Amino acid sequence: MPRNVTRPLVIVGAFAASLVVGLSLMFLIMGGGRNIAAPAAIGGPFQLTDQSGAVVTEQSLQGRPTLIFFGFTHCPDVCPTSLFEISEVLRAMGKDADSVNAYFISVDPERDNPATMKDYLSSFDPHLKGLTGDPEVLAKVLTEYRVYAKKVPLKDGDYTMDHTALVYLMDRNGRFVAPFNLKRTPEEAAADLKKYL
Secondary structure (H helix, E strand, O other): OOOOHHHHHHHHHHHHHHHHHHHHHHHOOOOOOOOOOOOOOOOOOOOOEOOOOOOOEEHHHOOEEEEEEOOOOOOOOOOHHHHHHHHHHHHHHHHHHOOOOEEEEEEEOOOOHHHHHHHOOOOOOOOOEEEEHHHHHHHHHHHOOOOOEEEEEOOOOEEEEOOOEEEEEEOOOOEEEEEOOOEEEEEEEHHHHHOOO
């Protein structure tokens, strides 16, 4: 190979080698990867109260697949529609619905106490449990589940809530699987959910 071609190749090769060595040294100095954060998990420890006054924790998710929807009882359309669709999926599951957790977690603790949740959920499948708690406790749960929720004032002095409106599917170990798709027939969604039993 001609000398005038070899020289640039040697320079490029030396540069690449020194770059690899330099980056490797920096990686080792910075802790060898021990300090690299894992992808943010969805979910975490919580202690909330259901509509009958019973305490529900993250341990309640163990052993069953779980559907979780965050919303509020004064929601005009998205929440009742989603809860109706979840109810239809649970109905389509038949007896297998007894082996699924389904939670409606309030993003509006000011108005959603257990009695309000109980009255509101009486219109939906009885497997659905409404969870609420103190504002500080719920704020922590919203953070753990990466849920956006914000109070939006209305002209009459009242307010509504702007919030994340997806259904979380958690596996039998309480780990997040994926958003659960309700935009299909209840039978198709039920068949999908049965895979996680």
